Amino acid sequence: MPTPKSIQDEALPGWLPWLAVRGGPRFLQIADALQAAVADGSLKPGDRLPPQRQMAAWLAVDLTTVTRAYDEARRRRLLEGRGARGTYVAAPKVELSAVLDLSMNTPPPPQGVDFDDLLKQGLSQVLMRADGGMLMTYHLAGGSDSDRQAGARWLEPMLGPLEASQLVVCPGAQAAIAALMLALTAPGDVILTEPMGYPGLRAAATQFGRRIQVVEADEHGMLPDRLEQACRQHQHQHQHQHQHQHQHQHQHQHQHPPGLLYLNPTLQNPTAITMPQHRRQALASVAQRCQLRIIEDDPYWRLADAAPPPVATYAPEQVYYISTLSKCLTPGLRVAYVLMRDLQERERFLLALRSFALMAAPLSAALATQWIFDGSADALMQGVRQEARQRHWMARDVLAGRYSGAGDGLHVWLQLPAYWSPSQLARAADNEGIAVTPADAFAMGTGSANAIRISLGGIQDRGRLQAGLQRLSHLLARPPEAFSAAVV
Template structure:
């Protein structure tokens, strides 16, 4: 007879059922029992739990099982440790921020992917295989050979086999954009972009004293004839493009337009910064512009939109060795390196396949959320069915700042078009991000509130967006 079967019911805490060999890992049975007891009031906030050794003896299990159970319960916000005084039932968390955030472009949490376990397993592998001292010291920047090879693997769907030495690893796409501006332009230079463009570009250009000029676009992206005219008129230092699921308009530039813009860049001897964070989330996207003008285009792919922003890792493809060195010098002026630990974790995930699994889960979840947005926003939905955001053009009786202000008063954050404007004019629209609200039910509630607002005229709404 096993030791478990000799335990008498009266020996157990009243909230804990008898453990069974056929009901899964014992530590999870204990954590589940804790959760059920907190939910039904058998355990109340502030109540002290038995010491781990005592509970292990009562249940006839080893101490490690109880430690894992308590750790799991803490992860679920059920318990809190108070040092030598022991472990107590935690008070319920108060939701201090009731805002439904539809303003931040982050990947949605995918169903069926245990991100906590993925993080623990990935870090465990990194710490097992890497020199821990190297993970905690300064690096010259650009990434280790392993990190660059992981970058080549990550970019293989876009480019096929790549020379990993042409890739650089940096702390996020924003840092990459800033370093490219510093490396390849000088104060007063012009940077060309579409009328609606990534706000981080505008911030960096203004900070570094560069002039941002909008080039007209249509439903396929920047107009080739207008780009050529602007190049001859302004002699720009760079052209910035976000051609796949563009932020904020969600337009994916067709292949023909990409070829035309690449050809103009070659004729006019101007560099294109191709910021392409959403390519891997798109449904059969065209080849990157960089495939049509490899020496002319500097390509950025961040993990923030396909995996998680917390990694702060982006890969930058720069073919010219002199430009790579200039980029690194510029990057070191404000960000010496990507974090070695997160870079090693990203490399581990890419090479062991975890990153691909997580990204596929995010793709599926994003598509599901787009279907939800299409159903709720009905005829106003203009997304492509993939990516992280929807660009919603407004009825004439609303302007984007009014609607953003009104939405905020209803507890919803959206981003008005003027946040993306590179020139004086902008489309009357808002961007709705679909990934930043974890719970689908809360996302549905936010989208329904936006739909209700759109269906009626504003009532004296005005002022600044808060």
Template sequence: MQDEDLPLWLPRLAAQGGPRFLQIADAIQTAVADGSLNPGDRLPPQRRLAAQLDVDLTTITRAYDEARRRHLLEGRGARGTYVAAPKVELTSILDLSMNTPPPPDGVDFDDMLKQGLSQVLMRTDAELLMTYHLGGGSNSDRKAGAQWLEPMFGDLEPEQVVVCPGAQAAIAALILALTQPGDVILAEPTSYPGLRVATTQLGRRIIAVEADKHGMIPQMLSQACLQHKPGLIYLNPTLQNPTAITIPQRRRKELASIAKRGNVRIIEDDPYWLLADAPPPPIAAFAPEQVVYVSTLSKCLTPGLRVAFVLIRNPHERERFLAALRSFALMTTPLTAALATLWILDGSAARLMEGIRKEASLRHWMARDILAGRYSGAGDGLHVWLELPGYWNSSQLARAADREGIAITPAEAFATDNRSDSGSVNAIRISLGSIKDRERLQAGLQRLSQLLARRPESFSATASYLP
């Protein structure tokens, strides 16, 4: 292939530049932005461009589909593919603050939802879907939960699984069931904000244990157990929220061993395990009786299901947990629980999750490209933990980003313990799934990158940011 054979707007494809179809789509977007391509221009036929670039036709088809998804191109039947007129954007805020799964490419979620609900209504008495149910889930729901957890643990007895209305409710009920007022809960210095909320509301105390690039440090946990006699240890070991750290297997074993020696229960909150590339076995695999394992569908499928599965092997603790859960959340909504069960048992959940994994991976490629040297992610999961240059602090940047129409979450939103040094962390969490369209996500990341490159102004206004 000769350079002169290529359209002027299309550079050569880079071997290390990420998926080729994304490189081509990005080149189209750049050409539209700089005027090399204008509305109404006709693009080369797909077969011709595939031959010029020496790639297969599928790559070009995916590139054109991606460009259409970004509202850059429009098909005109037999006449070919043309640059589309610019789309008027009415939504000003680019939300990079909320950790939700991205819409999967190639999966019609609307159709999947309609079909699923139709199947649930056909197979289930409507009265049963609109009445009270015993907490913990039906036999079918628990069977689905056991199947959902099979990649982590292999075969499980369904009665060991409790179905809950979301991970936050599960964590609060576990704190209520397994600790007493005034008890200490140990956690990493930066962690899921919902833990701090539940701990404070229930009259317990949270104390931070030092962590490094591999997660909570075993020696520090051992010292903290001796000093504070904790009621619980909380860990989010896979693609941790917010740092995106995955605790390696050896350290997981060490943490489990310390908890066993001290007879301290661990809450293993593990929403991202199924989204991670080759994650280590859960901590619960090394200390089955010591660890309660929580897996929510909110981060792998969709928050609207409000379904989480809790693996709790001790039958007495399971009953205490159910009693605590009933005190504020009598049951999971039967309709959404039935839909989740149907999707898991018929394979729809696995297909949806695989689509979300692929979409998340593409979005990480985008973030890696735009944020360049600042990106430190692993290429999987839903978020990136971005350490900031010294001339920005995270709160200041969050306020400045807000003025630019971008929502981000500063490090202090994740601080677990005011007495720790967690407030000194100078970073932000960027969520890659909360913006539906890749084009708008790209615009948000580019705007943020430009903001990071500028020196901050002085801001006197204060603001509050939610996780």
């Protein structure tokens, strides 16, 4: 198919889209490009659009495709018809000038899924089948039996059949991480992690007086030999400390040095690396040899394309596996499932959790359970997954050679040109009305990376996302000096 730039026509609009082969329906690509052009100012209110036949010729598509695209743009209130005078850009909606948020990892709205209807139907079914009073009272056992059974069903693609009694329902993954930290470690204990990672881990460690220690990683994730080296070094220090404590008759004695290992092996936040199977097996073997316990935080597994089995399958006695619904369904549910095989540790975990988050909200947990059992959760997740892939294709097209994403998941880890630093780029993007997250936010130690994380799901509308990515691409192409004149 000829591209727009191959057509010799002096009236060819600069905003005319490139139609990606895998970019979704062509009429939606055209509508998205129209919305992006309005958002970035390429098209202004009152501008006249080309006649539909001329647009079809430029894009080498049939007239019906362009008609559907214009109809979709009218539905979005981007265009208005003026009879024989043609089609014009309408006055922009207020949200077109709002900040384009590429900083928050949230699931994108899936095409063809009426979320309001899904919510109404789910809640209606919950209220038909459950006692309203029970949904509004305290639940102290880490979720009802049905909630834990739903969790077992949700985790089955990752971990195979599970006993529901081994699961705990939590109010989100952050609460689960914090409770595990409190239950399984003591103040001053070390938590091992990769150089770049989830900021919530660092925040909890700081609040609870635990120490983060970085273990080197490569393009496949944490290096097993460096992990074993860290374990051996820490065990040696522990033995010396234990002897010192025994001499002074201190009551507290550590039993599992170092405290914990934190891994996010699938579509890692922020690097988007999916750890291959051989690396997962090697890390599991090290953990078994060193009696090291692992928090496996795995929010993106079901969004990934053929992710390897979790680390928990290779070291089931060492791993506490966390799967949240926030990244593949919706953050509003605030439901995460934690696999804990040891009953005593489960009780310690619940005790720690109750110290700051008594329970997952019963209504939210019941809605998650309803959606899992009636198939709505899978349908919603598949819609999120497909929409995320469409957005990755868009990012690959717009960012061209700078794109280094995995093609799935919710984010891209973008390496910056040498003339930009992450903080500089984040400030310049903010001046352009774009929010991104610099690498420093994810640094677990003293080092960092010359990169930013771009989240593709936070902007509801695909056209506005394209506009944000295009603005970002323009920023990346020029050194900071080119923008100094715009600073006031």
